[in-house]
Amino acid sequence: MTTHDDEHEKRLEEWVAGRRRPETERQFADCAECAEALRELRQLEKDLSEAADEEAQVLRDASNSPDRPKAEAFVRRFVETVEPARRSRPRLVLLGSLLAAAAAVVVAVVLWTNHSGERRPDILLSAGEHLQIATRGPLRDALEWTYDGPAGTEFEVIVRDGTDPSSVCGAPKIVTTNRCSWTPEEEARWPKLVKIDVIAKPLSGDGETASYTGWRE
C-alpha cells in the first residue's frame, strides 16, 4: 500500500476527466484511499447518469402531454394571483381601475365575540363596487357572495392563511355561480383562520375583489 498524496489526487482527477486507462486503475488498487475514492466516484457518476436519464424522460413525457392548455391556464392563474401589480396595463385602463378602486365601498364588518374574556374578530369583510361577501359568521360549508355586475362573470376563489395571506392554501377555484364550496379533504389542509379572496372576472371591463377573513367552524 502507498500513501495517498497530491500525485494520487492528480491521477484521480485524470481518471474522472476521462483518462481511464487500466494501468491507472491498477495504481489505485495500491492505495486504500484512492480505491475508496474511485468506488465512490463511480457510484456518484452512476447516480448522476440515472438522474439525468430520468430527467430527460420526464421532460419528454411532459413535452408530449395533451394537458398543456390546462397546465398553461393553471400557471396563468398563479401568476395573476401572485403578482397582479406587475401586470402592466394601458394607462387609461389603469386609471379606470384606480378610480374604480377608490369608488369601491370597502365594508369592514367586524363582529366581536368573547371567548374566555379574550376578544377576537369573527369575520372581517371587504367588498368591491358590485361584489359583496354574503356569508356572515364563521365559515361552515361554503362561501357565498352577491354580485350585480355583468352577467356571465367568472369568479376566482383563492383561499389563504388568515395569519399570513401570502400563503395560498391549495389551487384557486373558478366558479360561475355566487357560491364556492370545498371538500373536507381540501379544508383539512387549511389553518383555522382563513382569508378567502373572491375575484370577479367579467368578460369585459375591470375585475374586482371582495374578501372574507374568518375562523372555520
Place this chain on the structure above:
Amino acid sequence: MLHTGNTGDADRELLVRVRRGEPASVDVFVGRMACVPLILAAQNARLGRPLGPSDLSDAAQEALTQIWQRLESFEGRSTLETWVYRFCTNTFMNAVRKHRRARRGEELAEEQPDPHHVDAESRYTRFDHLYRGLARLSADERACVRLKHFEDRTFDEIGAFLRISPNTAKTQYYRGLRRLHEILGSEEGDPK
C-alpha cells in the same frame, strides 16, 4: 412543446423582462412554466400515481411559488425547464412523503404498494438528494457537473460554454464530484 432549444442567456433575459412586468414576456413565461404541472404529473405517473389531483395541484402551486421567489437566482447556465426541474422533484417528493405519512395509519395490510413503485420512489429520493446537493456546489462546479452528465457535453464544449479552459473545466468537474460526495455523505440520515 418544451423549449429545450432555448439558451440560458435568452432565458435569463426573459426573466429580467418578466420581473419588470412586461406583458409579452409574462405571456411567454406562462407558456414556458406550463412545464411545471406537466413535469409533476409525469413524475406522479412514473411513480404509480401516489398523489391525487388535489395533492398534485397543491404541489404545482408550491413548486411555482418556490420558482417565483427564486427567479433572480437563475444563472442562465441551463434552460428554464431544466432549472425548474429540481424544484419540481423536491416539491414532488415532499408531497409524496406527506401523503405517505397521512396514509400510514389508514393502509390495510392487503394494500401493500407495488414493489416496482417502491423502488422508483427510493430512486426519486436519491435524485432529490442529488439535486439538493448539486444546488450547494459553487456555480462553476455545478455547471460543469450538470453539463457533463445532464447535457452530455465534452470538456472542450463545457470550457467554451463557461468561457474557461478545458483543463479548468476538468478540475471544476472533479472538485464538484468530490464536494458533492461530501455533501451527500453529510446529508445521510437527514429525513428531508
